[in-house]
Amino acid sequence: MAAGPTRSGSGYGSGGYNTNVIGGDIYGQKVTPDRYQEMQKEVDLNFLFEYGNWPEKNPNMTPAMLQEQIYLRMMMLQKAKELGVHVSDEQVAQETVRQLSSPGLLRAFDVHGDTVPFDGFVTQVLKPQGLTAVDFQNYIRDQLAIQQLQQLFGLFGELITPQEAMTEYVRQNQEFSAQIVFFSASNYVNQVTVNPQAVGEFYTNYMADYRYPDRVQVSYVLFSVTNYLADAEKTLVKSNLDQQVNALFNKYGSQAAPDAKTPDEAKAVIRKAVIRQEALGDANKDADVFAQAVFNVSNNGNKAPSPADLISIAHQKGLTVQTPQPFSGQYGPQDFEAPSTFTRTAFELSPDSPISEPLMGPQGVFVIALDQQLPSEIPPLSEIRPQVARDYVLRVATLQAIRAGTNFVRSVNVEMASGKSFAAAAVADGVQPEMLPPFALSTQEIPELGDRAKINQIKQAAFSTPVGVPSGFVQTDEGGFVLCVQSRLPIDQSKMTADLREFTAQLREQRAQAAFNSWYLREANRELRTTPLGKSMSATK
Numbered sequence: 001m002a003a004g005p006t007r008s009g010s011g012y013g014s015g016g017y018n019t020n021v022i023g024g025d026i027y028g029q030k031v032t033p034d035r036y037q038e039m040q041k042e043v044d045l046n047f048l049f050e051y052g053n054w055p056e057k058n059p060n061m062t063p064a065m066l067q068e069q070i071y072l073r074m075m076m077l078q079k080a081k082e083l084g085v086h087v088s089d090e091q092v093a094q095e096t097v098r099q100l101s102s103p104g105l106l107r108a109f110d111v112h113g114d115t116v117p118f119d120g121f122v123t124q125v126l127k128p129q130g131l132t133a134v135d136f137q138n139y140i141r142d143q144l145a146i147q148q149l150q151q152l153f154g155l156f157g158e159l160i161t162p163q164e165a166m167t168e169y170v171r172q173n174q175e176f177s178a179q180i181v182f183f184s185a186s187n188y189v190n191q192v193t194v195n196p197q198a199v200g201e202f203y204t205n206y207m208a209d210y211r212y213p214d215r216v217q218v219s220y221v222l223f224s225v226t227n228y229l230a231d232a233e234k235t236l237v238k239s240n241l242d243q244q245v246n247a248l249f250n251k252y253g254s255q256a257a258p259d260a261k262t263p264d265e266a267k268a269v270i271r272k273a274v275i276r277q278e279a280l281g282d283a284n285k286d287a288d289v290f291a292q293a294v295f296n297v298s299n300n301g302n303k304a305p306s307p308a309d310l311i312s313i314a315h316q317k318g319l320t321v322q323t324p325q326p327f328s329g330q331y332g333p334q335d336f337e338a339p340s341t342f343t344r345t346a347f348e349l350s351p352d353s354p355i356s357e358p359l360m361g362p363q364g365v366f367v368i369a370l371d372q373q374l375p376s377e378i379p380p381l382s383e384i385r386p387q388v389a390r391d392y393v394l395r396v397a398t399l400q401a402i403r404a405g406t407n408f409v410r411s412v413n414v415e416m417a418s419g420k421s422f423a424a425a426a427v428a429d430g431v432q433p434e435m436l437p438p439f440a441l442s443t444q445e446i447p448e449l450g451d452r453a454k455i456n457q458i459k460q461a462a463f464s465t466p467v468g469v470p471s472g473f474v475q476t477d478e479g480g481f482v483l484c485v486q487s488r489l490p491i492d493q494s495k496m497t498a499d500l501r502e503f504t505a506q507l508r509e510q511r512a513q514a515a516f517n518s519w520y521l522r523e524a525n526r527e528l529r530t531t532p533l534g535k536s537m538s539a540t541k
Contacts, residue, residue, distance in 0.1 A: 101115045122136070175440045176488060210378055257269035471484065
């Protein structure tokens with residue numbers, strides 16, 4: 001997909017857009033820079049109310065994703081206009097009040113009433129973003145038009161008869177009683193002979209799997225928050241700790257401590273959080289002083305500080321320097337639980353700028369020094385032979401488990417054809433079946449499975465195999481299983497009667513959304529094909 005639009009600076013001033021991503025026509029109407037700009041404002045506002053911040057502050061929202069949302073919103077509103085969808089001023093007023101009454105917005109404004117004042121919202125939220133009250137009203141009106149469009153094209157999905165709803169309820173909630181035989185690699189590990197030549201061949205065949213990614217090694221000094229908690233509590237007790245705790249409890253209530261069972265428990269949680277925040281601030285002050293001392297080290301007034309300087313200053317101050325093993329950007333340090341900002345900062349350091357500013361995390365405040373950057377490489381077998389040997393054993397054991405499972409399928413079918421039960425046939429073949437707890441398509445977890453199989457594999461095997469007939473061998477990460485459904489258990493009629501009304505409502509909502517999505521995708525494939533979005537999507541197919 002092509003890169004998204006870019007703005008020259010903040011706000012929505014004219015001329016700030018890359019016109020290479022603006023063009024084409026939708027339902028016969030040309031896509032103009034002005035229309036594109038209007039839609040970007042509305043996409044930004046929609047993101048704000050859905051996620052609580054602006055798109056540019058969310059690292060997961062890329063320019064390409066933003067561009068896609070803009071064109072899709074433009075398409076839906078053009079279709080709504082074509083169909084004569086009308087939104088009244090009264091509807092806009094009601095929706096405005098609803099949007100300004102969202103809990104997140106009320107907390108952000110520290111408002112204890114029913115709604116955030118409109119003027120304050122415009123001044124404090126919209127204006128800094130280059131948006132106006134008119135932009136917000138347009139967004140509200142268009143959002144209501146899109147909702148009407150969703151209702152219109154989702155209407156056929158809502159047409160569900162009581163009998164259809166009951167049939168679907170039974171399909172999702174009727175439980176299976178089943179037995180299963182697992183063939184796990186762990187049961188075959190002891191049968192594998194480790195031959196050095198075979199391990200070498202395995203390494204050669206799977207060499208690319210052992211490639212190390214780009215890594216860094218750093219040293220760091222941690223100003224642990226636990227060292228500052230006692231002093232922080234003494235300082236706060238002398239000032240207004242109780243008042244702070246009560247104010248926060250009055251403002252956020254049980255949301256400040258969702259697991260607390262009583263107000264006193266909630267206040268205790270808030271108290272610890274306030275003390276910890278004060279302690280982090282104190283740790284940050286000491287980290288600032290330490291970092292400044294490192295940055296001030298110089299031979300001739302212009303030498304950049306080095307990792308050796310961090311170690312030297314730390315030793316002078318009696319601080320411990322820690323050096324974890326090299327780590328990648330994907331996984332971060334394995335020696336301790338590092339905040340994501342630690343890993344990101346470590347990879348942003350360079351030989352010309354090897355020392356970080358103080359970096360706050362849950363454990364305290366870090367100051368990091370870059371020791372070395374390690375490029376991607378495949379280590380020699382001599383360096384990782386124990387790991388390769390373990391992988392070789394597991395691979396061979398897994399193949400043996402798969403072979404045993406596929407052989408079992410043949411023998412169990414023969415035995416059951418002669419009149420034996422699944423359990424008896426399994427025992428005759430030298431394996432022990434297990435009885436699974438009753439489960440249905442709607443079941444979310446079966447703890448008894450452990451890591452031996454995924455629940456969706458179990459449900460798929462049970463639903464696609466007739467009662468009393470063993471499934472085929474289903475391969476898993478560490479071997480596989482064979483399952484046999486003994487029976488489908490009777491549905492609980494009283495529970496179905498109690499659940500059916502809510503289930504039917506949810507089903508109608510799901511079907512309506514599916515019907516709208518079907519229309520939505522069909523229209524987008526046709527109407528956006530001349531736009532830069534449509535062209536970039538075609539180029540990636």
